[in-house]
Amino acid sequence: xxxxxxxRLFNYDAHGISGPVGKRRDKLFIISxxxxxxxxxxxxxQVMYRANLSFTQLNDYLNFMLKxxxxxxxxxxxxxxxxxxxxxxxxxxxYRETTELLMEEKDPASIxxxxxxxxxxxxxxxxxxxxxxx
Numbered sequence: 001x002x003x004x005x006x007x008r009l010f011n012y013d014a015h016g017i018s019g020p021v022g023k024r025r026d027k028l029f030i031i032s033x034x035x036x037x038x039x040x041x042x043x044x045x046q047v048m049y050r051a052n053l054s055f056t057q058l059n060d061y062l063n064f065m066l067k068x069x070x071x072x073x074x075x076x077x078x079x080x081x082x083x084x085x086x087x088x089x090x091x092x093x094x095y096r097e098t099t100e101l102l103m104e105e106k107d108p109a110s111i112x113x114x115x116x117x118x119x120x121x122x123x124x125x126x127x128x129x130x131x132x133x134x
Contacts, residue, residue, distance in 0.1 A: 028095060031070065034061055035092045038071060041083040 025033070030051065037050045048058045062082065065071040070088035074081050084092070 030061060031065065032092050032095045034065065035070060035084045035088045038082045038084045039089070041074075041076075041081045043079060043081060047082060 030053070033051050034047060037047050042050075044058065044062070047053075047062070048055060051058070053061065062071065065088065066073060068087075069085055070091060071082050072085050074083065
């Protein structure tokens with residue numbers, strides 16, 4: 001049941017979470033995506049196309065990730081190859097664990113949302129569930 005829920009909320013497949021459906025990707029998600037892509041080593045253009053980033057965005061992320069030691073850059077046959085470091089892979093594991101914890105629900109068919117500043121919660125039931133109970 002958790003798989004069903006995550007599959008609909010996120011693009012979730014055998015490789016893990018690949019992005020929110022119909023929503024913008026946040027920075028942590030993009031960092032985790034780059035780490036997944038560079039796990040075995042990748043060229044800059046491969047990272048750019050697979051992560052669906054512009055050249056400018058990619059450079060910003062790569063510079064940040066090199067400074068924080070999430071990535072390492074090596075030269076192979078005159079080309080720069082980017083690879084995830086142990087620190088980067090540790091971040092990726094923790095990011096996945098946190099995301100999975102956030103996805104766990106007692107009732108995965110509904111999502112509890114806080115509305116406004118009060119303590120009232122609204123339960124949103126997916127349309128597919130509504131038609132089954134009607």
